[in-house]
Amino acid sequence: MARDEERIWYAALKAKDARFDGHFFVGVASTGIYCRPICRAKLPKPENCTFYTTAAAAEQAGFRPCLLCRPERAPGTAPVDASVALVHRAKVLLEENCGSGLSLDQIADHLGCTGRHMRRVFSAAYHVTPVQYLQTCRLLLAKNLLTDTDLSVIDVAMAAGFGSLRRFNDLFKSQYRLAPTALRRQSSSAKSRDNAIVLALGYRPPYQWRQMLDFLAQRAIPGVETIIDGAYLRTVHLVGSEQQHVYGWVRVGHRPENNVLTVTVDSSLLPVLTQLLARIRHLFDLFCDPHAVYEVLGAMNAIRPDLCTLGTRLPGCFDPFEMAVRAVLGQQITVKAARTLAARLVATHGAPVATGIAGLTHAFPSPQHVITLDGPIDGHLGPLGITGARARTILELARAMAREEIDFTFGAEPEREMKKLLAIAGIGPWTAQYIAMRGMGWPDAFPETDFGVKKALAPRSAKEISALAETWRPWRSYATVNLWNSL
Missing domain, CATH: 1.10.10.60 (Homeodomain-like)
Incomplete structure (x- = not known):
């Protein structure tokens, strides 16, 4: 490792700079322990420090994890370029x-x-x-x-x-x-209770939690998602390693004093816990480095004061098919109207889930359920108020997901997958960009035809908006969220 990089990392360790949390770990020769850069333990001498880019590398070098800063809670790292390596x-x-x-x-x-x-x-x-x-x-x-946990x-x-x-x-x-x-x-930590598992997932501060909750609340599908007492709750349907279908619920809260999200998991979901936690990290954008984003997008505030807020996250998704269907339903109608259509779809075709939580009653219908419906899809979705064209688009999306022809997951290659999306009748550039942004976690998507984007940047022309957005690369998705939030 270059000496200059070691010097920078030691300075970050000395300052306990949260912006570096998850970017590196430090092995301390005098204790045999490795730590996060935010660890509150006594600062080790430079000659006792060895720096590693992953926790795995520190452990392979013979260091064990610190019980104080808990490396397992460190946030991940986000891909910066458009084509994820x-x-x-x-x-x-x-x-x-x-x-x-x-x-x-x-x-x-x-x-x-x-x-x-x-x-x-x-x-x-x-x-x-x-x-x-x-x-x-x-x-x-x-x-x-x-x-x-217990x-x-x-x-x-x-x-x-x-x-x-x-x-x-x-x-x-x-x-x-x-x-x-x-x-x-x-361990002296408080333990999980009441047939639930409570874990903590770290992030790099600051985190605009209220912004995130407001965004999710406006788009929450009744029966599947709800916001209660400053926390996000939803039903869960995942498939385990032995192809068993697992149902339950999850609650995500915020503990800002510790820079963590608290995740309360129904114990029935234990067999799919790693899948669940990965989806929560994606949904709440825990890979983000907010200072790196703001370094580029802070210039948006020259357009209008406070147009860009430090700590704004990119809302991802928990279920790629659910989010893709929601995007199709939202084409050229209001957020509220799309939410109503999604609620009807869930009430009619969703799988019932017993959660004991008011407002959480069903899991979103799976692609397999949609493609096995008898007869024309219009006959099933038409009575719900979904047009025939959109019903057929949803069916094609379900087929593509069931056959694994399109990779909607976080970390997919967005340009390649968007070409596949655009080949489906009823999916245009706005829908493809939106799915790439939220489903794949692509930080550089930009739905330039979006009504909210044009309204936030009025009276600029489409050509002027496109030129302006070029200055926001590679964080145009975050710029888009800031524009939406400004409305």
């Missing part, structure tokens, strides 16, 4: 599937490359093998569960993706020099 997509898939039992060859196949190629590029980028990275993801999730050790081992309790115990002791039960005894 293979290695980043591999990293995201490893994190999301660390508890699923999915093999590395299966992940490589999903990425469209060989397992050998994935291992080569991953090791070159992160200085650890995919197996080592996967192992660290599982260990850090297990550590989080041991510290913050789950049994065997439940923790299974949820984190270990095939057996013995292997979990051996690996945990080997890496952390501590038995899982000993770690639990040391």
Whole structure:
């Protein structure tokens, strides 16, 4: 590592600068522990510090995670360029599937490359093998569960993706020099209660939580999503590693004093916990570095004071099909009208979910449900007020998702996937850009024909808006959200 980079990272560590949280970890030779740059422990001497870009690299070097700053809570890193690198997509898939039992060859196949190629590029980028990275993801999730929940050790081992309790115990002791039960005894954290699991996911401050909740509240689908007491709640339907369908609910709150979102998970969702947490990170944009975004978009405030707010996040999605259908329903009508149509669709075709929470009654219909409806799709969706053209577009989207012909997931290659979307009748540039923005988490989408964008930048012409947006690259999605919020 270059000496100048080490000097910058040590300065960030000394300042406990949250903007660097998740960008690097520091191994301290005098303690054998590795920390986040925001750790409140006594500042180590420079000669005792070794810097790593991932927690996995620090662990492979022989360091164990700090019990004070808890590296498992560190936020991730966001892709900056429009075409997400293979290695980043591999990293995201490893994190999301660390508890699923999915093999590395299966992940490589999903990425469209060989397992050998994935291992080569991953090791070159992160200085650890995919197996080592996967192992660290599982260990850090297990550590989080041991510290913050009352789950049994065997439940923790299974949820984190270990095939057996013995292997979990051996690996945990080997890496952390501590038995899982000993770690639990040391923890003084409040534990989960009432048949639910409570975990914390870190972010880089500041975070405009109220803005995010307002955005989601305006678009919340009745029966599926709701906002209660400053928190976001929704139903969940996920498919486990053995193709079992799992239903439940999740609540996401905010703890600004700790720079974390609190995630309360129905215990029925334990078999799909890693999938669930990955989707929450995407929905609430926990990979974002707000200062990096604001460094480019702060110039928007020359157009109008406070047009761009530091800490604005890009609302992602929890269910790509749900969000894509919502985008189709929202074409050329108001947000409120689209919400009404989505509510009718859920009430008629959604799967009932017993949550015990007012306003959460159904999971959004799956692509498989839509494509198995008998007869013309117009006959099923037409009575709900959905036009025939939009009904047929929804059916084609469902077919594409069921066949895995289009990759809507976070980290997909947006230009390639948008071309596939535009080939579907009824999907134009606005819809494709919106799906790329929220479904794929693409930071540089720009729906220039959007009514809200044009209204926020009036009286500029379309040509002037397009030229102005070029100065906002690679964060045009964040610029769009700021423009919407300004209205």
